[in-house]
Amino acid sequence: MEDLAIKILGAVLTTIMAFTVGMFYGGFVRKLTARVQNRRGPVVYQNFIDLLKLQSKTTNIAHGFMHHMAPIWMIIASLTTLMFLPILNGNLWFPNISFHGDLIFLLYMMVFGSLGMALGAGQTGNPNSAIGVTRGLSQMVGFEIPFVMSLIALMIQYKTTSIQDIMIAQNESGIWNMFSNPFAFLAALFAMFGMFRYSPFDIVGAPAELASGPVSEFGGKYLGTMMTANSIFSFFKLTLYVNLFMAGAGNINDVGIVATLIAIVILLIKTFALYMVPVFYGWVSPRYRTEQAIRYFWAWPSALGLIGIVWALI
Amino acid sequence: MNSFFLILLILLAGAAISFALGKISSIISGTVAFLSIASASVLFFTQLKNNTYIEFPLGEIQLQWGIDSFGYIFALIVLGLGSLASLYSISYMQNKERTGIFYFNFVLVITSMVGIIFSQDFISFFIFWEIMTWSSYLLIIFNKKDVKEIGVKYMIFSAIGAYSMLTAIVMIKGNYNTFLISDAIQAGAFNFTNNEYIPILLLIGFAVKAATMPLHVWAPKAYSNSPMSFTVIFSGAMSKMGVLGMALVLVRIFTFNANNEAILPNFSPIILQQTLAWLGAITAVIATLYALMQDDAKKLLAYSSIAQLGYITVGLAIGTKLSVMAALFLAIVHGIFKGALFMVAGAVERQAGTTDMTKVSGLIRKMPFTFFTALIAIIALAGIPPLGGFVGKWMLYESLITESNSYFLVILVFFSSTSAFLYCYRFLFGLFLGQEEEATKDVKEAPITMIIPMLILSVLLMVTGAYPGILFDPIAKGMETIGFNNVTWDMSVLGNIWGNSVNMIYVWLTIVIVFIAAFIFLTLKGLKGTRYVSTKDISTSGEIPLEHENLTFQINFFQPFRRAAAPMYKRSMDKIWNEIGSGLESLFNFTRKIYTGNGQTYAIFVIAFLVLMLLLKDTLFLN
Structure with a gap:
């Protein structure tokens, strides 16, 4: 019983942490982007204000059942993937249920939200939404290829499909995967550009072209819930990358509060550093056309992924 | 009377009576067909025990019929899907012409497939195989559309398959002096040591029915042009007869080491195995690329069937415990979800008049149950957790990565299954979502006899997602029958040989808890303020579209993808x-x-x- 209580508490803590961190990261990016473009920009906690505003709106319109379900699919995908991800290495509070899933499962669970969202956007009948969805799905076929190649490289290297084991193996050998298999890391990093959809891969929302695409018919509580889901999902993706390539939150196996806090700080530093890569790349890039984006992923990133697999085999 | 004969007799009588009654009323004729298939299924699953055999002479040849655990897997598909499809076709075929002929051939196809499962000797196997080919040929040309092209193509490829199979049978008789399948296996007819032509010729025969490249070209049009209630069987069950034969032959090609893990005996079967696996993967990729370019939902599903059969071929050809299990699991689950999807296409065709996605759209509010089935089946088809399709895909990937060293094959398979998301979305969007147009204003939900089989299939998909062990049980027994030892399985935990696992119960629990919480929150919050608006009440960049403006986006749907993948579309x-x-x-x-x-x-x-x-x-x- 006590065990279960700790588990539930851990799950709730994980969710709150993922939500807060994701929202703040979003705020940071807005602020930094503004400064780079020589604007003042919103405050760092602007995302929280936006969320509060969206959730407190009273009148909403719905286009039907799938439209109503779209944010729900997204939050299911975000929370399920988060629950199956080991947040800290060997910590009492945040293992959640990560022992019951593996990489291939997460890979498939990650697309759950996008597809649900796509269905919701489809029901609105807005042609811009549908165009955005076709672009998004096409782009997904693009970046999933190098991503899965780098995952296969890691699985071969450590003979496991569990994230936990890959994390432990890195801590034991003391070498992060981004150094022991740089090609796989680079492939995954390129795939990340597509995953986070900053410029030049912001073809789904495409401001001024598709009028924010799939989300254009969502407002109020729907948009708010989607924003929450997106924040949690970005935290998940970053933590996944840190776990796979940067040895997670380091080698801290203490269950004490101080050790946990230190581990969390390490995790935050690593995730933030990683997050800045697609953001920086986005600042200096114009938008690609869809087919250019897909070809981008099938060219060098995929080649790097192949080299990564061969590297892991030798 | 013996149950074997009784089952076939009931089916044959059902075929004859429904043919005779076809002139009077299509509903009565259909009901007779349904009753005969359903009662045959009941008889099969209650009266027949596994591993019972009978022998009887035909002239001077001793024939043997029987049922073992391996055949039982396929009997589940054939009879289960057959009963539901015949129930479905009562309403589907209503008010159509020549229903007598349709039901006659429909029941005959089921009969011949049951016969194939019964057959333990090559003579009856071949006879039933040919009955299956001919009766399905008559159903393919039932709509009298493009008979010359579609029918002839199907016939030519079936003939290629049949002749190579016949040659192999004659060779077995010549080399080993037996017609019994078990004797041929005992004598080592399939394992490449004495005569490598026999397994290759048999595989060609089976690959035609399983639509493996390069023998697949008959399939897209044959699948999409038959009456949909037959395509359910055609794609869901009949293609699995090819899988049955392939599994039977392929597993014998492997020899077994001390732990009864399948290993390959010598050089030439490795080439054969790798060739088949690559052919399967290439089939999957090419069929997927073509599927996502189709504007007709039926054709889309037809190509997608070929792609799914490609995965099954890959699993069988790799030949490890996990991969064969994945292949057989996918075979059953593919029967379920593709059956459901063809039923959906049939329901839309019946209610809206066409399945052309550029003409129909926005049916979700008119056909909610059909949409629900389509949604569940598409999630399973895409292999997204937590439904049955994911279980099969997971096992296939894990077996490829952990057991076979075919890492480049994994990438190919993965590419195909990621691209499959595109046509999955296209199917749902094309028929059910998007703008609600004037043309489909009066469409009604399909009748209840069509809804019930569809809902049963969608429930099955959910159950196999949470408790895949229900299917692992017969599959493991069947695999032990054909030569694997100690096939382990768990009710809802999937595991690979590296010791990693996925627990489907935890997946379901998490998803259901989050779903309920989010659903209650979103629905109750501002329930009074939320109002429904039509698909015309939208904002496109600040402009509000007028009622008569057509905003349907269906043509050239995946144009950017096509541009990006242009080189892959050059060859056909x-x-x-x-x-x-x-x-x-x-x-x-x-x-x-x-x-x-x-x-x-x-x-x-x-x-x-x-x-x-x-x-x-x-x-x-x-x-």
């Missing part, structure tokens, strides 16, 4: 076969120059021959 197996065909034609044209069909030319030949004989008589007939 169809073209290659056509080139072979025209090559043969010119060869035949050349022979026409000799065999002109003119009596005088033949007379000249005869005279020329005689003159030649006379001239050469000294050299030829000396002494």
